Structures are given as structure tokens and as C-alpha cells.
Amino acid sequence: MPRRPRSCEHRVEHERLHERRPIACAHVSLLKETSIRALRRIGTGIIPERDATVNVYFCYTILMRRQITEKSFFQFLKCPTWVYFDAHAPTPRPHHPLLSALLDDGLIEAKQRTLLDGREDMAEVTAEDSEEAFLQTLAFMREGRQTIYRAVLMDKHYLAHPDVLEKVQGESKLGKWYYVAADIKSARAVRDEYAFQGCFYAELLETIQGVRPKQGYVVTPDNEVLSYAIEKYEQEYHLTLHEIEEIVAGRRPPHFVTSGCKNSPWFSECRGLSESCDDISLLNRVWREEVARLQQAGITTVSQLAKLSVHEIERRAPDLDPGRLSMLQIQAIALTEGRHILLNRAHLPEARVELFFDVESDPLRDFDYLLGVLAVSEGKQKYHAFLARTPEEQKDMWQSFLSFIESYHDAPVYHYGGFEQEVVRRLGERHGRTPIAQEALERNMIDILFSLRHSVVFPLPFYSLKDIGAYLGFHWRSEDAGGANSVLWFEDWLKTKDEGVLKKIVEYNEDDVRATHHLQRWLRENAT
Incomplete structure (x- = not known):
């Protein structure tokens, strides 16, 4: 059926529903300057009784939702409407904590601790309450501790959580030292959102210690420390912060739906707004x-x-x-x-045996744990799962996969997107590759998404394998199938050792390679 745009009245109605509402509190200015501890004293006589009549919980909750944190920059760069809804929607819609860390390219605490292991003077902030954690961080900074893990920085409505503060030599309000900030990330390169977060940390550190760090840092899963110049990103950072400030204050950003919106818990609203107009x-x-x-x-x-x-x-x-x-x-x-509209012929090499490849990883642990391959030969299909249940088993998994590839060294290896090539490179660097397997992978890996984009235009805003597969009639066995959910499933399996959960992950991987095969067959039949 052709897609008919709905009336923009739906958008107007939606905007009215989510428009910024004034806080029903005559003492907002008081609340903005009042600490969490002081808020708890309302009703005890320390704060005048007339102020205690205010619905403090409601006012405080709204104000906390309008804080700006380091995650605000990631959210803004992915989807500015995410920042707006988080601040102004009637009901909050937080992510699962692990999913939040995943989307922010973070690592789980156990992996972070492994990377920091061996530091002689490391202080850890243990308080859960943000203000108490900030005071604990300040105490460690004044003591001159070398490394401060899980730090918290605060100033007015700014709240930041750098993974690490590291002491360096230099004059500051603290003494003959000051601190620089670092985040521990699952990525192996500095991205704009990391640098903006680093600029945010630098601004708060300057307020506290009187010295603005010149460098920001990212620690990779390989324990490599990447540095970047704060000055290089400051102008764009301030423009971005200004935009975020205005959104948090109530200005609705121009709507623009992108694949980044899929990371947001408000994605259905983002897409609905676009479709309505x-x-x-x-x-x-x-x-x-x-x-x-x-x-x-x-x-x-x-x-x-x-x-x-x-x-x-x-x-x-x-x-x-x-x-x-x-x-x-x-x-x-x-x-x-x-x-759909056909543009050009898709160049898809045919062979007696064709392989379809997909990887499952847990970025929170920097752990590629499942290499799935569907082998198709003369109409027969067989799925092969190369699985590592622990990081110690990864090398054996990789070597078994390489042996399999060597046995089909002339077979094209179809995959969807560039992630599989990245994993092959990473595992090869970590565990080695045989010359035959290396030559076969370099010669035979084919990104079917690249071929698709040059051949067909689909009536879809997004071209993920799930979007394309669903359009072509492919069905995944799990209704909640998705890359992010597979990470949560794996984390669940690590805790429970429920083999049913692991089976669900393997089935999801198998469905992905079968969907890739389904797409390849469709392209062969319709675009060659």
C-alpha cells in the first residue's frame, strides 16, 4: 500500500501533549540552589513551614530531569528530540542501565577495574547519592590521590561522571597538582561525542581547581590511552552546549529523524512526528x-x-x-x-558454495563471542555456530572459524554492513591468521549492503537488516530481536547460565545469516 502522510494535526496534538509545563512551585529559585540534603530537611523546621507546603518531590524531580550531564551530548548528537523529551515529557522513560552504557560506548565495571588494576594510589568514589559522591570526589582531589575512579563533578545544573580523574603536576587551587579526566570506552578512536564530554569535564574541573585541562583522554579496551586537544573541540562544544541549554529550558529543536533516533527511548515519537508531517x-x-x-x-x-x-x-x-x-x-x-525502485544490476558472485556470516559481540566486555555462518550448497543449507563462552575460549573459537574458512577458501562470504570486517581484523590482530584464511577472507568478503545501495531504493527511512528483511517478508523468531537486546541477553546468560537464553542468542544469529541469504536471493532474482 502506498504510504499516505497523516494530517499534521497529529503533530500539533502531540506537541500540546508534550509542551513544556511551568513547574507548579512558587519557590523554584530556592529549589535550584537547594542541595539534596537540604530538600530532605523540609518539614523539620530548618526550612520555613510555608515552603514545606510545596510539592517538593514533584518540583525536584522535574529539575533533576532538566540537569545537563555528559550523556546529554551523546543524546543531542544522536537525536536532539531525545534531550527535549527527557527534559519535558510528562513521564520519564529511562533506558536499562546496561543499555545506557552500551549506547554510550561504555564498558562494564568489571572490565574497567581490569584496565585500572595495578595502580598504586587509586581512590574509588562509592557514594550513590550524587551530592555525596561529589563531596567524596572533592575530598580525594584535595588529598591529592593519584587516580580517582567513578568521580562525580557538579556545578549548578551540570552533573558529570568521568570514569577516571588523574593527577598531574601543576599549580592549582588544590596545591602543586591538578586533575585531568578520562573516560573508558569500548571504541578504539576518539569520537566527537567523547571530545564534547571531555570539554564538559574540563569546564567543571576549571570551576573546582582553577585550572582548565588542555587535554582530554579516552582509555580503550586494549588499555591504550588516546589524547585529544580540548581547544580543538571547544568552539563546537560551546555551540552544542548552548543548543542543549535552550532545549532543556523549553525550546523544541527542529525535528529531524535519523538512524541515531533508534537509540532513543522516544524513537516511536520521533518517527511518528516525521510521518505525521x-x-x-x-x-x-x-x-x-x-x-x-x-x-x-x-x-x-x-x-x-x-x-x-x-x-x-x-x-x-x-x-x-x-x-x-x-x-x-x-x-x-x-x-x-x-x-522499491531498481537502479542498477547487483554484482553478486555465484559459486558452488556460498557463505553468509554474522557476528555477535558484547561491547560492554569487548568480547566477540559468536561467529555464525550459513553454508549454502546446491540448495542445501547448514548453519555453523562458532561460540566462545568465556574470553579464554575466544582463541579456540577463532581458530575453528579459520579452519572452516580454509575448507571453503573459494566461497564468497556475504555479510551485512562493515562490522564483520572490523571483527575479523580485530580477532586476526589479537590471535593471528593463517596465510590461506587471510587471503580467503580478504578476497571473498562481500558487504551486501554496499551492493544493495547501488542497486535498489527501498520505501524505507532506514536500511538496517531488520528493516530490509521485514520489507522482504523475512521473520525473526524472537519478537524483540535486535543487536542491543542480544547484548542484554548475553549479560543475562552470564549471570544465570540459563542455556535457554544462550539458545535464543544463537537462534537470533542464525536468523540474521538466513535473512542475509534471503536478501541475496531477492537481489539475484530482482536486480540482476
């Missing part, structure tokens, strides 16, 4: 600058873009690349008419 951001991989330019040209909806000729679009937006405009219009037609 037939927003141009529904086009797959469209840039914000392109949407802004089209809007300036008077093209504000997907349907409108689909109806215009390429010549007319070029006339209205002559500064945009013609080839790019043509592709955006094709996407708009596909979305509006609810059908």
Missing part, C-alpha cells in the same frame, strides 16, 4: 543541510519532492548536486508510492 528527513541518509536547503526552496514534504520534476528541483536548488537531487527524488517516489 511527511517530513523530508524520512529520506534515507539525507543530510540536515540538504533538508534545510530544500525547505528554503519551498520543498517541505516527501510527497511534494516526489511530484516535482528533477529539472524543477534543480531550478529551485541549483547549489545542490544534480545527481544527489535525482537520488533524493527517487527515494521520495519510493516512499510515497510504497514500492
